[in-house]
Amino acid sequence: MPSNDFTITRRVQFAETDAAGVLHFANYFRMMEEVEHAFWRSLGHSVWFHDGDGVISWPRVHCTCEYASPAKFEDELSLTFRVARMGKRSVTFEVDFHRDGLRIASGRTKAACCAIRDGAFRSIAIPDNVRCVLRPFVADQASAAP
């Protein structure tokens, strides 16, 4: 369902490169998080969601990135984000990195819905108001059923 993809443009900064002359592999994960947070903002939300007297957020359970071609300083990357799946207590995001129309990397993140209080994380079912906001964007609609 490509129409539900969300894309930002992001230039590789000098501090993100390494002595091999390329974007350091760990920084793809930071970029994956940036496009995710931009997606939440595009919905009028924040990844930090105040719900009653607590905060709900999405700590990572599992992350992966596959690298096809390196990126260099000042490359302008296109980051395309989608919500691949929404379970009862977690969501799975995917991000494709393109440069000049060529896919250079792809990442996948599973994040758990958690209530955060006093620095402790407690896994919870995704609240209904959050499910409603995310549902139209979920690629695997069967996973998002009420």
Next chain:
Amino acid sequence: MPSNDFTITRRVQFAETDAAGVLHFANYFRMMEEVEHAFWRSLGHSVWFHDGDGVISWPRVHCTCEYASPAKFEDELSLTFRVARMGKRSVTFEVDFHRDGLRIASGRTKAACCAIRDGAFRSIAIPDNVRCVLRPFVADQASAAP
């Protein structure tokens, strides 16, 4: 083959934490690289290997990390590294993160052996002298056969 594991201790630094009060998830990948490079040094090598007139190094092909429990500022983590597999042109490393004997995360990296010249990476077969150095440490010995 636990005897071939290689372990370092690494304290979580303040700049590595985030506003959720925990070690930011992307920094586990930096730590996975740190223990890998420490492993190479323990063999008297560097991950940057000068071979003839070029440099051989190991760009990442695929990385993954699974998070079981968060880490906090000043936590002293134990990072245990092993060479899971050595193919003709790539190696697979695994790292377990422990705190006080409890496993808090596990990562896996597949890296390709590449010749680097003028900023370009070219995949090559792992040179014999490197295979010899790594072979005793490979957990899956069948993968490391000459």
Next chain:
Amino acid sequence: MPSNDFTITRRVQFAETDAAGVLHFANYFRMMEEVEHAFWRSLGHSVWFHDGDGVISWPRVHCTCEYASPAKFEDELSLTFRVARMGKRSVTFEVDFHRDGLRIASGRTKAACCAIRDGAFRSIAIPDNVRCVLRPFVADQASAAP
């Protein structure tokens, strides 16, 4: 000479915060570099300047930042860059950080013009073609005299 200022907008990303809940102080220096590089690009240049068979760039000699008020996750900052001074062999840049019209930090960077070859840096006089490009933007015009 405010008309020569160059401004970009930059949102604070989650990975840039720390466990105190604010933008980590070292990341202001990364942002100072980002606006500097955006300034070069706005002139149709790059901070990495190929000149003949070598590369000219601007390693830092001295950096400073003064912090007036913290910034938080998702704050939209305005970074205003100016070339304060241009000497024979170095330039001094200044960056002001504002949020909602309030100045929250100010930095200053002295960078030396260097020829880079084989990883070695050699201080050189700023080439004439670079002086010409920068001169109209220098706040202290006396320092920029030919």
Next chain:
Amino acid sequence: MPSNDFTITRRVQFAETDAAGVLHFANYFRMMEEVEHAFWRSLGHSVWFHDGDGVISWPRVHCTCEYASPAKFEDELSLTFRVARMGKRSVTFEVDFHRDGLRIASGRTKAACCAIRDGAFRSIAIPDNVRCVLRPFVADQASAAP
């Protein structure tokens, strides 16, 4: 008063280098913070100091670094920390970076003693128990008088 200096050894990691092949200039500030925190730990404290029902910490007011010579991947640096001055409400730290006995950089940090509650920072006089701990290490003893 060299006997009050505090020194750690710190290897330059690959993710800390940049495409110029050297330790990125912003990472010196992260290292300055690391040796400061190691100093606090050497006193049996943490930079995060629980005092009554609040937390006391030391946000930066002003930071500076002067760079004399670049550092490269795997360089083993010696970071020497000292408390230059202790005022009523702030302290000034200095850090020298050496490699093989050669000073390659020097930094200076002024940090304000602050009570932190609900994410807000409030400047306070340095509590007596903290003054007592720091006083023997202050190079400018006149500044540390009770």
